Amino acid sequence: MATAEKAPPTLAVAGLNAWYGESHILHGVDFEVRPGEVVTLLGRNGAGKTTTLKAIMGIVGKRTGSVAFAGRETIGLSSDRVARLGVAICPEERAIFASLSVRENLMLPPRVAAGGLALERIFTLFPNLAERLASGGGKLSGGEQQMLAIARILRTGARFLMLDEPTEGLAPVIVRQIGATIAELKREGFTILLVEQNFNFARTVSDRYYVMEHGHIAIGFANADLDANDMEQLHVRLGV
Amino acid sequence: MFLGHAITIQQLFGQLLIGLINGSFYALLSLGLAVIFGMLNIVNFAHGALYMMGAFCAYFLLHEFGLNYWWALIVAPLMVGAFGALLERTLLARLRGLDPLYGLLLTFGLALVVQGLFQNFFGASGLPYAIPPQLSGARNLGFMFLPNYRAWVIGFSASICFATWFAIEKTRLGAYLRAATENPTIARAFGLNVPRMITLTYGFGVALAALAGVLAAPINQVRPGMGADIIAVVFAVVVIGGMGSILGSIITGFALGVVEGLTKVFYPEASNTVVFVIMAVVLLIRPAGLFGKVA
Numbered sequence: 001m002a003t004a005e006k007a008p009p010t011l012a013v014a015g016l017n018a019w020y021g022e023s024h025i026l027h028g029v030d031f032e033v034r035p036g037e038v039v040t041l042l043g044r045n046g047a048g049k050t051t052t053l054k055a056i057m058g059i060v061g062k063r064t065g066s067v068a069f070a071g072r073e074t075i076g077l078s079s080d081r082v083a084r085l086g087v088a089i090c091p092e093e094r095a096i097f098a099s100l101s102v103r104e105n106l107m108l109p110p111r112v113a114a115g116g117l118a119l120e121r122i123f124t125l126f127p128n129l130a131e132r133l134a135s136g137g138g139k140l141s142g143g144e145q146q147m148l149a150i151a152r153i154l155r156t157g158a159r160f161l162m163l164d165e166p167t168e169g170l171a172p173v174i175v176r177q178i179g180a181t182i183a184e185l186k187r188e189g190f191t192i193l194l195v196e197q198n199f200n201f202a203r204t205v206s207d208r209y210y211v212m213e214h215g216h217i218a219i220g221f222a223n224a225d226l227d228a229n230d231m232e233q234l235h236v237r238l239g240v
Numbered sequence: 241m242f243l244g245h246a247i248t249i250q251q252l253f254g255q256l257l258i259g260l261i262n263g264s265f266y267a268l269l270s271l272g273l274a275v276i277f278g279m280l281n282i283v284n285f286a287h288g289a290l291y292m293m294g295a296f297c298a299y300f301l302l303h304e305f306g307l308n309y310w311w312a313l314i315v316a317p318l319m320v321g322a323f324g325a326l327l328e329r330t331l332l333a334r335l336r337g338l339d340p341l342y343g344l345l346l347t348f349g350l351a352l353v354v355q356g357l358f359q360n361f362f363g364a365s366g367l368p369y370a371i372p373p374q375l376s377g378a379r380n381l382g383f384m385f386l387p388n389y390r391a392w393v394i395g396f397s398a399s400i401c402f403a404t405w406f407a408i409e410k411t412r413l414g415a416y417l418r419a420a421t422e423n424p425t426i427a428r429a430f431g432l433n434v435p436r437m438i439t440l441t442y443g444f445g446v447a448l449a450a451l452a453g454v455l456a457a458p459i460n461q462v463r464p465g466m467g468a469d470i471i472a473v474v475f476a477v478v479v480i481g482g483m484g485s486i487l488g489s490i491i492t493g494f495a496l497g498v499v500e501g502l503t504k505v506f507y508p509e510a511s512n513t514v515v516f517v518i519m520a521v522v523l524l525i526r527p528a529g530l531f532g533k534v535a
Contacts, residue, residue: 057429083431095426097419104415109430156431 008071010035010160010191011056015065018048018055025051027215028065033160033193038186040194040202042238043212049195050092052212053162056193057089058082069160084112088158092165092195094149098138102129105137106152113157122151125181143174150181161185164195179204199238211237247505253384255501261390261459263497264397265452267490269474270481271401272448274489275408277478278421279441282332282343287474288467289354290446293320294453295462296358299367309372309458316454317447324446328439351467358464366461393455400451401490408486417441476519482532492530 009032018026026048033039041049055063058079067074074082088109097105106122106129123130126147132140140148146166153161163182167175175198182192182205196202202209203223210220211234218237221230269287276284297319298312307315327350335342371389378387408414420427420434428434453466460466473496481492496515504511522530 059425059429079425079429080431080433083429089429091426091429095423097422099418099422100415104412104418107412108415108419108427110432112431153430 007035008068009033010037010070011193012068013052013056013066014068016052016055016063016067017065018051018060018063020051020061025060025215026055026063029055029212029216031210031217031220033191035191036186036189037207038182038192038194038205039208039210040196040206041212042196042199042202042209042234043218044238045197047212048215049212050164051215053089053091053164053193053195056082056162057087083109083158086113086158086160088112088153088156088161090149090153090161090163090166092168094145096137096140096145096148098136100137101133102135102137102140102148103133105148106133106155109152109156111155111157113159115159116157117154119155122154125154125184126151143170146170146174146178150178154185159189160191160193162193162195165197166194167196167198167201175201199234209234213237250384252505255505256498257384257386257390257501258504259498259501260394260494261497262500263494264394265456265470265493266474266477266497267401267493268397268448268452268455269470270477270489270493271404271486272445272452273474273478274481274484274486275404275448276442276445278484278486279417279438280328280332280343281340282335282347283340283475283483284442284445285344285348285471286327286350286354287347287446287449288469288471289351290320290324290467291449291453291456291470292358292464292467293323293354294450295369295457295466296362296453297450298454298457299369299462302369309454312454312457313451317450320450320453321443321447325439325443327446328442332442333435333439351471355464355468362464364463364465366463366466369457369462371458389458393459397452397455398494400448401493404448405486405490473515476515478529479519480515480522480529482529485529485531485533488529488531 011033013032014030016026016029017024029048029052031039041052043049051060054060056067058074058077063075065075069082069085069087072085074085097108100108128144129147129151132144137148150163150166166178170178179201182194185192186205194202194206206223208220208222210217212218219233221234269291273284273287276282294316297316298309301307301312301315302309331346331350332343335346375389375392378385408417416427416432417437420432420437424434456466477492477496478489480496481488496518499518500511500514503514510517526532
């Protein structure tokens, strides 16, 4: 870990505040994600997990504080410029474009760097998509939509992925497939920031957790040394 | 027949031709409105004034710079389109996120200002613009004479409409446009420069209006009021076709031109109102328009 400690964190969030209109949602969020890590934001509904991802991407109304990506400050950048730096988001609502075919959805995000996954590779990870390329984006099942939402950001060359509740509402077999995909991406060196309500799923893929409460980070854990006391804490804070 | 006179085949085809010509202009103009409405959510009331500017642009290119009709077909849409892009950047962009009513008021005001300025400098009467020599004359089809210029306008407009439809529905650039129309926030979060796309889309819709203006210059005279005359019917076409529908605006444009032409043959008294009657009926039965998505 010595070299990873010296490299700047992939993402360093400090004192992040965010607003939707008049509502002040994030109150000074601090955390970091180091290269190659899978870090999960846990927390109850309304704790600010999704808003944190949106604030990093630059798609909330107003934000202040610091969001440094690979050592570079991005708080003043528009979301298209943040994306071009190599940050990719898979939003909670999946945001598959209904007016585009599956193929057009897959090919939509522009390349931001070399080294994106080739299409054949993506179809190995998600064989269902290969069969549905000509379908309309609105015609997919929930699981297929989720696969497409992940698949389309793997093509672009972005090495930092933010996945917002990728298992929400999906059948166990698809949850396992998505878990395997995240593990595979981690092996390939992708850095991933995950938002999850499902702690049992997060446990299978994460290196570290942060628990959010009322718009800030309440506590952080490493997966490797979760002890009974930590589990008690999680139980109290999340009800798991 | 109850109309009291026999309808000759020449009359019928003559009016059909005029209907198709008007339909060409309706289609080009309502297509531009549909593209702009889809992306900007603005009902562009300045469209008629920009159509008129296209025709004046062709006139000045010819008389001040010696650039003929064929040059005008390229240069006038580029110039007026650039003017449109400037309007978007400096004025319309400030209205983003506000109620669409603001866009309507702003573009309506712009239309009055532009039309008033042209009227002030050029009077209300028309300036002549000659049919390009390559397209003068007519051919005898046996059942009617078809003026070459009119055949060109119909064919060229249909081609431009088809090309625009193809570009939006079938190309990668079109996919960007559809994505940014459907969900601009996420499209931008994938790295698309959505504000620039909005500016270019407005410029493109305006360029289509200017192109229609150039095509109209040799048929109608170049007059400051020419846009105001046509735009009311074009808005009826847009409502009938369904706001924002690309294919709907093209088909409805041509079809209503033809319906208007046929009405002139069979019941001339109604020819100026038939489009609005159809609009009222469509609004009663299918408020989203014939091709619009029912919300």
